[in-house]
Amino acid sequence: MLTGLALTLHLLGAVIWVGGMFFAHMALRPVAAATLEPPQRLTLLAGVFSRFFPWVWASIVLILSTGLYLVGLLGGFGGVAVNIHIMTGLGIIMMLIYCFIYFVPYQRLKAGVNEQNWKAAGGALAVIRPLIAVNLSLGLAIVAIARWGAVFG
Numbered sequence: 001m002l003t004g005l006a007l008t009l010h011l012l013g014a015v016i017w018v019g020g021m022f023f024a025h026m027a028l029r030p031v032a033a034a035t036l037e038p039p040q041r042l043t044l045l046a047g048v049f050s051r052f053f054p055w056v057w058a059s060i061v062l063i064l065s066t067g068l069y070l071v072g073l074l075g076g077f078g079g080v081a082v083n084i085h086i087m088t089g090l091g092i093i094m095m096l097i098y099c100f101i102y103f104v105p106y107q108r109l110k111a112g113v114n115e116q117n118w119k120a121a122g123g124a125l126a127v128i129r130p131l132i133a134v135n136l137s138l139g140l141a142i143v144a145i146a147r148w149g150a151v152f153g
């Protein structure tokens with residue numbers, strides 16, 4: 001029962017985070033780049049991030065707490081399969097990359113948009129974009145690796 005709840009919350013966290021990055025990177029970004037001038041595009045993306053990032057923080061708390069709980073149920077890191085070690089390692093890298101995005105270029109993007117300094121805001125977005133691509137790739141890879149060697153059904 002608690003195992004099912006933990007797995008469900010773990011999956012919901014992953015779906016929200018990875019699905020949100022997929023939509024932003026693969027659909028929203030290219031259309032915004034093709035159709036909007038920098039002031040509108042940067043304002044739109046700063047607004048989109050301000051809505052999405054609180055959900056990423058919530059997802060990280062859920063993924064980490066339920067993931068560690070599930071590892072505990074499986075007898076700790078000494079007893080789990082290699083796919084869980086890979087998931088944990090790559091998941092922590094994703095979280096560190098997200099923390100960097102949030103505390104460095106995202107703060108610069110917000111400040112640039114507030115001050116209407118489009119050059120600074122554009123520079124910040126140019127840092128955020130490839131990092132989100134890396135995190136999206138890691139997230140998709142983790143889902144495949146997790147499913148490959150799943151223990152719980």
Ligand code: HEM
Nearest residue numbers: 014067068070071088091092139142143146147150151152
């Ligand atoms: C960072 C620390 C993490 C830990 C400690 C952790 C731990 C675990 C554990 C113990 C399971 C159950 C294993 C099983 O059923 O074999 C699991 C399942 C899963 N995890 Fe993670 N995880 C972490 C991060 C992530 C991340 C970042 C993602 C996705 C972006 C993710 C996606 C999944 C998925 C999709 C499953 C379900 C696999 C299945 O049963 O089909 N995990 N995780």
